[in-house]
Amino acid sequence: MKLALIQMAYSPDINSRIVQKIEEASKRADLIILQELHQSPYFCIVEDVRNFDYAQNYQRDLEFWSGVAKRYGVVLVTSLFEKRAEGLYHNTAVVFEKDGTIAGKYRKMHIPDDPAYYEKFYFTPGDLGFTPIDTSVGRLGVLICWDQWFPEPARLMAMAGAEILIYPTAIGFLEEEPIEEQKAQLERWITIQKSHAIANGIPVATANRIGFEKDPSGNFKGIKFWGNSFILNAKGEEIARASESDEVVIYGEVSREETREIRDIWPFFRDRRIDAYGDLLLRWRD
Amino acid sequence: MKLALIQMAYSPDINSRIVQKIEEASKRADLIILQELHQSPYFCIVEDVRNFDYAQNYQRDLEFWSGVAKRYGVVLVTSLFEKRAEGLYHNTAVVFEKDGTIAGKYRKMHIPDDPAYYEKFYFTPGDLGFTPIDTSVGRLGVLICWDQWFPEPARLMAMAGAEILIYPTAIGFLEEEPIEEQKAQLERWITIQKSHAIANGIPVATANRIGFEKDPSGNFKGIKFWGNSFILNAKGEEIARASESDEVVIYGEVSREETREIRDIWPFFRDRRIDAYGDLLLRWRD
Numbered sequence: 266m267k268l269a270l271i272q273m274a275y276s277p278d279i280n281s282r283i284v285q286k287i288e289e290a291s292k293r294a295d296l297i298i299l300q301e302l303h304q305s306p307y308f309c310i311v312e313d314v315r316n317f318d319y320a321q322n323y324q325r326d327l328e329f330w331s332g333v334a335k336r337y338g339v340v341l342v343t344s345l346f347e348k349r350a351e352g353l354y355h356n357t358a359v360v361f362e363k364d365g366t367i368a369g370k371y372r373k374m375h376i377p378d379d380p381a382y383y384e385k386f387y388f389t390p391g392d393l394g395f396t397p398i399d400t401s402v403g404r405l406g407v408l409i410c411w412d413q414w415f416p417e418p419a420r421l422m423a424m425a426g427a428e429i430l431i432y433p434t435a436i437g438f439l440e441e442e443p444i445e446e447q448k449a450q451l452e453r454w455i456t457i458q459k460s461h462a463i464a465n466g467i468p469v470a471t472a473n474r475i476g477f478e479k480d481p482s483g484n485f486k487g488i489k490f491w492g493n494s495f496i497l498n499a500k501g502e503e504i505a506r507a508s509e510s511d512e513v514v515i516y517g518e519v520s521r522e523e524t525r526e527i528r529d530i531w532p533f534f535r536d537r538r539i540d541a542y543g544d545l546l547l548r549w550r551d
Numbered sequence: 552m553k554l555a556l557i558q559m560a561y562s563p564d565i566n567s568r569i570v571q572k573i574e575e576a577s578k579r580a581d582l583i584i585l586q587e588l589h590q591s592p593y594f595c596i597v598e599d600v601r602n603f604d605y606a607q608n609y610q611r612d613l614e615f616w617s618g619v620a621k622r623y624g625v626v627l628v629t630s631l632f633e634k635r636a637e638g639l640y641h642n643t644a645v646v647f648e649k650d651g652t653i654a655g656k657y658r659k660m661h662i663p664d665d666p667a668y669y670e671k672f673y674f675t676p677g678d679l680g681f682t683p684i685d686t687s688v689g690r691l692g693v694l695i696c697w698d699q700w701f702p703e704p705a706r707l708m709a710m711a712g713a714e715i716l717i718y719p720t721a722i723g724f725l726e727e728e729p730i731e732e733q734k735a736q737l738e739r740w741i742t743i744q745k746s747h748a749i750a751n752g753i754p755v756a757t758a759n760r761i762g763f764e765k766d767p768s769g770n771f772k773g774i775k776f777w778g779n780s781f782i783l784n785a786k787g788e789e790i791a792r793a794s795e796s797d798e799v800v801i802y803g804e805v806s807r808e809e810t811r812e813i814r815d816i817w818p819f820f821r822d823r824r825i826d827a828y829g830d831l832l833l834r835w836r837d
Contacts, residue, residue, distance in 0.1 A: 375822045394827050414819055416702030416750055417828050425836040453749050453787060460746030463739045464702055501739060533700055534835070536661045541680050542703050545831050549820070550711040 266403050266429065267518050269294035272494040272507045274476025275306045282512075284333055290514045291337035295363070296402045298342040300472040300494070301410050301435040302356070305346065307474070307490070311482045312386040320348040327359060327367070335365030340400045342407060344433035346387075347372070356388040358407045358433055360398045369398030373409040374418060381439060381485050384411070395421035403428040403521070406467070410434045413454070413471065417545070419461035424534075428521055430461055432471040437490035440477075451491055451509075462501035466528040468519035469497040475510055499523040552689050552715065555580035556801050558780040558793045560762025561592045568798075570619055576800045577623035581649070582688045584628040586758040586780070587696050587721040588642070591632065593760070593776070597768045598672040606634040613645060613653070621651030626686045628693060630719035632673075633658070642674040644693045644719055646684045655684030659695040660704065667725060667771050670697070681707035689714040689807070692753070696720045699740070699757065703831070705747035710820075714807055716747055720759040723776035737777055737795075748787035752814040754805035755783040761796055785809040 269290035273279060283303060290297050302308075304326065308316040326345050334341040340363055347357035347370075356373035372391030376384045395418050397404045406427025412418045413432045422430055436454065438447040462469045475492040495506040496517035505515040528534065544550050555576035559565060569589060576583050588594075590612065594602040612631050620627040626649055633643035633656075642659035658677030662670045681704050683690045692713025698704045699718045708716055722740065724733040748755045761778040778795040782803035791801040814820065830836050 374824050374827060377822070379816065379818075390824065395830075411822070414750065414817070415823065416706065416746070417823065417831060420702065421828070421830055421836070424830065424833065449786065449788065456742055456745045456787060457749050459742045460702070460750075463743050464700065464746075500735065501742060502735065530665065531700070532665075536663070536697070537701065537703065537834070538660050538676065539832050539834060541660060542707070542832055544681075544707055544710065545703060546825050546828055547710065548823070548825060550707070 266296060266520065267294045268296040268298065268429075268470055268496065268516070270298045270470055270472040270494045270496065270507070270515050272300060272472060272475055272492055272515070273303065273512050274474065274490075275478060280304060280329070286514055287333060287337055287339065287341070290516075291339050293516055294339070296340045296342070296400075298431055298470055298472045299344060299433060300474040301344045301433040302346060303344055303433070303474070306478050307435045307488065309384045309387055310381050310478060310480050310488060312383045313481075316387065317354065320346040320354050323348045330359065331361050331365040331367070334361035334363065338363045340368065340402050342405070342431055342433065344409065353389055354387055355391060356384065356409060358409055360400060360405060360407060363401055368400045371396070371398065371407040371409065373412065375411045375415055377411040381480060381488055395425065397422055397425050397427040406430045408432050410436060413458055413461075416461065416464065419465055423465035423467050427467065428524065429519055430467055430469045432458070432469070434471050434473040435490060436473060437488040440486040440489060451493060455493070455495070459497060459501040462497045462499060464533060466499050466524050466531065466533070468499050468523070469501075470517070471495055475512065499527045552582060552806065553580045553804050554582040554584065554715075554756055554782065554802070556584045556756055556758040556780045556782065556793070558586060558758060558761055558778055558801070559589065559798050560776075561760065561764060566590060566615070572800055573619060573623055573625065573627070576802075577625050579802055580625065582626045582628070584717055584756055584758045585630055585719060586760045587630045587719040588632060589630055589719070589760070592764050593721045593774065595670045595673055596667050596764060596766050596774060598669045599767075602673065603640065606632040606640050609634045616645065617647050617651040617653070620647035620649065624649045626654065626688050628691070628717055628719065630695065639675055640673060641677060642670065642695060644695055646686060646691060646693060649687055654686045657682070657684065657693040657695065659698065661697045661701055663697040667766060667774055681711065683708055683711050683713040692716045694718050696722060699744050699747075702747065702750065705751055709751035709753050713753065714810065715805055716753055716755045718744070718755070718757040720757050721776060722759060723774040726772040726775060737779060741779070741781070745783060745787040748783045748785060750819060752785050752810050752817065752819070754785050754809070755787075756803070757781055761798065785813045
């Protein structure tokens with residue numbers, strides 16, 4: 266599976282600039298992954314009903330990206346603001362097949378909400394479960410951003426036969442945070458995703474955005490998205506990683522054979538104590 | 552909670568040498584953690600019924616370590632070969648209170664079995680579940696070695712109010728393995744355990760053995776136990792780490808307040824999708 270991740274900063278002309286990168290990437294990869302909510306600024310930085318406007322053309326957005334996937338003959342993982350009904354919206358990854366048809370979609374299941382990431386205001390938690398999406402390049406375990414902090418969705422995708430975990434992402438620093446805290450957050454973010462690869466013997470690909478986006482409320486200066494998009498092999502080793510400030514395409518190749526090799530000698534799935542995991546379905550064991 | 556980990560190489564006089572280290576550690580810590588199966592060589596390197604002899608004095612072992620805990624006034628996490636009945640043995644961590652009474656025990660739930668680690672021959676998988684042990688220094692999430700590769704036991708212990716995860720461990724390299732593969736294994740071992748701290752906002756303490764132990768079967772040269780015992784804070788940051796070859800005591804201090812702080816701003820427990828985790832209780836989603 267030859268894949269490419271596109272890491273960009275938001276600008277009003279981002280769609281056409283992403284298409285240029287897809288054209289470039291399509292020469293070396295047949296799976297292309299875009300960052301979270303790549304069409305728009307990260308509007309969740311503030312709670313404002315006017316931002317629901319970004320979802321109003323969801324059907325047209327689908328047609329647009331379908332056309333792009335078909336034009337360049339790639340499997341394309343997009344991340345869109347889905348309007349499902351009036352007053353009902355999702356943060357949704359839509360995967361397009363090389364012929365432009367929709368291979369499947371994933372509605373973000375874990376929704377964050379913390380200062381400058383007010384996602385619970387905008388997105389209803391997903392109701393499609395943790396179901397991989399079958400494509401011509403393989404079975405994709407598509408998840409989104411906040412999901413990446415939880416071992417459960419990674420495990421569930423792997424158990425459903427996903428050949429790779431894919432995380433469109435929008436995460437960054439608040440400028441107010443001390444540099445050491447920024448570094449520590451980035452380190453934790455890399456570590457937790459490496460652990461999904463290690464625990465499940467599965468590659469991981471995460472496309473994050475870059476650039477500074479101002480907080481229009483003035484509560485904070487804004488978010489500096491930390492980039493560092495990466496691809497890990499099935500052992501959790503980095504095979505590609507972007508900088509924190511460049512608009513780039515990064516490439517990697519992963520294989521089912523690698524997953525087989527690592528799982529045969531580190532056979533965690535052989536030994537899971539499913540007879541003793543029942544309480545994982547509780548909120549808390551009290 | 553002031554804790555100490557004791558990292559040792561096996562020798563026939565190891566018990567008395569461990570007691571010396573406990574005496575030293577008891578001056579600075581009130582929780583002391585020993586490595587896996589610290590009384591004996593790592594006998595699982597080969598399948599041999601004679602090795603069940605190491606479990607025949609389990610009751611006397613309990614009395615011995617009870618006496619040590621009482622003498623030095625510490626909470627002591629031991630790792631013993633438990634004989635439960637003829638032909639029924641467990642890999643069991645027994646925790647002693649400062650007065651020498653047994654605070655609780657944990658029987659290793661996930662049992663490995665791969666070349667030179669033939670544990671399924673010796674140990675029946677635990678039947679006490681993932682239940683933390685209450686002590687005068689706090690609620691301890693005691694797990695053992697192979698458990699450390701699984702996100703589920705870490706999650707379950709955290710959800711049951713454990714204040715720290717503790718892993719007595721015996722892991723090392725086969726000398727036959729290339730140096731890069733050895734480094735990669737060590738890296739994965741650190742990473743997966745950091746991820747338990749990060750995912751759960753909980754400190755982690757892992758005591759591993761050092762030293763070379765010969766494979767009596769001659770199938771392999773033997774195992775070089777890789778040491779690197781460590782303590783992580785609730786953010787997954789190393790606050791102490793031993794070398795790969797020194798017999799040492801390492802110290803750290805962790806607090807419930809740190810757990811509270813990190814969980815309040817990174818509130819993963821708030822957002823777990825327990826309505827969608829049911830398939831975690833399956834062997835595979837096919």
